Amino acid sequence: MYIRSLALASYRNYSQLSVSFDPGINILQGENAQGKTNILEAIFVAALAKSHRVVKDKQLIQIDKTFARVNVKVSKRTQDVELDFILSHKGKHGKINGLQQRRLSEYVGNLNVVMFAPEDLALVKGSPQVRRRFIDMELGQMSPIYLQHLTQYSQVLKQRNVLLKKLQVQTTSSSLMMMLDVLTEQLIIEAAVIMHKRAQFLQQLQQWAQVIHEKMSRKQEMLKLRYLPSVEVSDKENLSKIKEELYSAYKQKKMIEVKRGITLFGPHRDDMAISVNEMDVHTYGSQGQQRTAALSIKLAEIDLIYAETGEFPVLLLDDVLSELDRHRQSQLLETIDNRVQTFVTTTTTNELHQTVLEQAQTFYINQGTLEVTG
Ligand SMILES: Nc1ncnc2c1ncn2[C@@H]1O[C@H](COP(=O)(O)OP(=O)(O)OP(=O)(O)O)[C@@H](O)[C@H]1O
Ligand SMILES: [Mg+2]
Structure with a gap:
């Protein structure tokens, strides 16, 4: 499976965001504190209805806002699915193809991620x-x-x-x-x-x-x-x-x-x-x-x-690829082998394997905005 697009409203430092992704490797590049991890986190939240970081749900809502929304369009082998995850100060709920789910356990599992x-x-x-x-x-x-x-x-x-x-x-x-x-x-x-x-x-x-x-x-x-x-x-x-x-x-x-x-x-x-x-x-x-x-x-x-x-899950690599030596980066690429949609965050692309850079779609993130750079 892969994520075709992501839309955010009042999520952390993103007031509004709408972006389409590559089915292969997506590099999110930017300086510290610009919102790279927040994007991966939003994808994780859309999948599992909670953050991978140990945080309170309401911290995900943009300061001074009353709710946050994460929308992802996912392509699977046999069908496409649209997921909406809405957080407010009162609670949280998920929608699958516009239909609100009674329980979060029914919502979770439609998008699989490995962070x-x-x-x-x-x-x-x-x-x-x-x-x-x-x-x-x-x-x-x-x-x-x-x-x-x-x-x-x-x-x-x-x-x-x-x-x-x-x-x-x-x-x-x-x-x-x-x-x-x-x-x-x-x-x-x-x-x-x-x-x-x-x-x-x-x-x-x-x-x-x-x-x-x-x-x-x-x-x-x-x-x-x-x-x-x-x-x-x-x-x-x-x-x-x-x-x-x-x-x-x-x-x-x-x-x-x-x-x-x-x-x-x-x-x-x-x-x-x-x-x-x-x-x-x-x-x-x-x-x-x-x-x-x-x-x-x-x-x-x-x-x-x-x-x-x-279905292959979506792989989210936060600040870890550039920490790996060449051999481990190559092994990782072999594991992904064009089958797994991957999101990589990094402050610099200097340490990245040439093969990754050639295949990837790169986005530049700056203060909660995102632009396609290559
Ligand atoms: N609820 C919120 N409302 C508004 N802004 C927030 C909220 N939560 C976090 N932020 C801001 O989001 C910014 C970006 O956070 P993020 O963790 O995505 O940075 P990053 O690009 O991954 O940085 P680094 O390279 O240091 O890991 C931070 O500056 C933080 O102040
Ligand atoms: Mg980060």
Whole structure:
């Protein structure tokens, strides 16, 4: 799939913008703070209904305006789709071909994107929360059902934590204890599906990431991804087994949770391990290894999304291409290989591979305006 055009209204530093893109490589060049990342972010927001940066939705709305609108026209293999994403101080909603969607989970997934930004190094270096966010976003754009389970899970989790807080002071209340059992059961139903899907996703992602990482590292390194659920389960691929084992884990830890007044384990505490040549990259990896590992994982998503949906996603590279050495730039180009529409932001084109420059359409960005330069 590729984005034919983008229109923005009151989005960050863009009052109005309307632009058509090339189905191949698009370079967005400009000095610092002119609005390069904002364009990539707007595309990401149109796809996933939230920013890739950890920000509040209302920060996306231009200062002193009441709403922001992102419109993208997407060409797919079999049809064209028009997406509208509207944000106001009251909330957000999405339209597909002019039709407002009841739920955001129905809107998300019509445009698939893979973003690689400087902060993605946190995928390797950062806290488990960053990796959970990554898994949820990526799985979410391929599976609306996953998103629904995730929403259900966090609602039940919230209720369960409120209840556990009450039980902390009223330990003997049998009615509260009964309520806890009911909520635990509901929590397990959602948790098991989430864990099952996460395990499958990481297994598939690893297969693609391994091949890419091997090429990136000139066959020197073997990348592995491993799902680390907060509850040890014997067979991560077996849904009913996960459920069974969750039941016994919650039963066993019930009184500890009551004492602590909080849900101590479940998908909200999961993590994934990333290793290179059997060594944890988080702890032992060099800066370059960490960067390459993060890039391999991101690029693997391109293949995974293609395998799952039959369409290549749109690749968004924020300030990262010029940071890569020649070999890695070439590997990346090989992965894209004219099949993947790519957006590249950069302050200067000096560091870019000649092949990229020859193929690309270049735009110059200056204070929230955009002009075609070549
Ligand atoms: N809600 C908003 N309303 C108006 N302007 C905003 C809003 N949010 C951010 N901006 C402005 O957008 C400008 C451009 O931001 P952006 O992150 O896109 O820059 P950039 O071109 O990617 O720069 P860099 O090269 O430093 O990464 C910033 O100067 C910022 O002040
Ligand atoms: Mg930027």
